Amino acid sequence: MDHKYINEFDLVERYLMGRLAAEETAQFEEHFVDCLQCVDRLNTTKALIEGLRLVASERVAEPSTHKPGGFWFFSRKSLALAAGVLSLVALAGAVLVINQSRRARVEADQAKSASAQWERRYEEERQSSAIAEGEHRESERELTEQVAQLRTELENGSKQESNTSAQVNLPILVLSSTRGSEPSSGSTNEVTLARSSGSFVITLTLEGERTYQDYLMTILDSRNQIIWKGRGIKPNRYSSVSVGFNSSLFRSGDYLLTVEGVAGDGSTSVLGKYSFRVRKTP
Numbered sequence: 531m532d533h534k535y536i537n538e539f540d541l542v543e544r545y546l547m548g549r550l551a552a553e554e555t556a557q558f559e560e561h562f563v564d565c566l567q568c569v570d571r572l573n574t575t576k577a578l579i580e581g582l583r584l585v586a587s588e589r590v591a592e593p594s595t596h597k598p599g600g601f602w603f604f605s606r607k608s609l610a611l612a613a614g615v616l617s618l619v620a621l622a623g624a625v626l627v628i629n630q631s632r633r634a635r636v637e638a639d640q641a642k643s644a645s646a647q648w649e650r651r652y653e654e655e656r657q658s659s660a661i662a663e664g665e666h667r668e669s670e671r672e673l674t675e676q677v678a679q680l681r682t683e684l685e686n687g688s689k690q691e692s693n694t695s696a697q698v699n700l701p702i703l704v705l706s707s708t709r710g711s712e713p714s715s716g717s718t719n720e721v722t723l724a725r726s727s728g729s730f731v732i733t734l735t736l737e738g739e740r741t742y743q744d745y746l747m748t749i750l751d752s753r754n755q756i757i758w759k760g761r762g763i764k765p766n767r768y769s770s771v772s773v774g775f776n777s778s779l780f781r782s783g784d785y786l787l788t789v790e791g792v793a794g795d796g797s798t799s800v801l802g803k804y805s806f807r808v809r810k811t812p
């Protein structure tokens with residue numbers, strides 16, 4: 531049994547008025563035997579009740595006389611008693627106020643602890659929502675990365691597509707050997723290329739009966755500058771070689787392509803010289 535319970539159920543008053551159940555009485559007595567506070571309250575309340583009873587009995591025993599003036603008159607004794615009772619009432623009131631203020635303080639403390647609890651719960655909720663927010667941001671970042679990756683893949687794919695897309699009307703230069711004649715005179719090999727980049731193919735048929743390990747091809751411009759050199763070239767089964775070039779490699783002008791055979795010992799021998807002229811469209 532504690533004071534909260536005792537206050538809440540007015541055990542002191544009910545005890546004194548004999549309105550407690552036997553079990554409650556026993557428990558309360560067990561408590562107040564060791565509790566000065568409760569003993570004090572019991573005494574105060576008891577005095578109050580007895581005082582009230584006394585006043586009541588006095589009033590019954592000595593009924594006041596009613597004078598024509600309409601005033602009540604009390605005996606000296608009953609006035610003294612009344613004063614005593616009033617002071618008891620004041621004391622009891624003070625006790626009541628103290629109790630009430632204590633109760634209010636307890637309630638305030640409870641409210642405070644409840645609000646602290648709510649605050650704690652709110653803080654926990656805020657933190658967990660912050661964590662959720664962080665996770666959300668993380669997954670959003672991952673998604674962004676994935677999208678970026680997909681986009682890159684898509685772009686690469688479209689690049690590959692453009693790499694594999696067909697070029698229509700690819701210029702093809704079929705070279706015939708000009709060996710033994712001046713490249714500049716009587717050059718019949720000519721190709722017209724678009725100025726914008728594109729591809730064109732040079733194809734030629736190897737001459738000579740001897741087969742070599744592989745072939746070496748060199749293209750010189752009109753100033754004898756090597757603009758392209760291809761090693762390890764192997765002809766197809768019709769003894770012809772086709773090489774694709776990017777048009778940007780060539781400018782308008784004359785070129786000389788030399789084909790050499792590479793023997794097993796690494797020695798080379800010129801097999802053919804092919805001159806050609808490139809015209810770039812404006």
Ligand SMILES: [Zn+2]
Pocket residue numbers: 533561562565566567568569
């Ligand atoms: Zn007590």
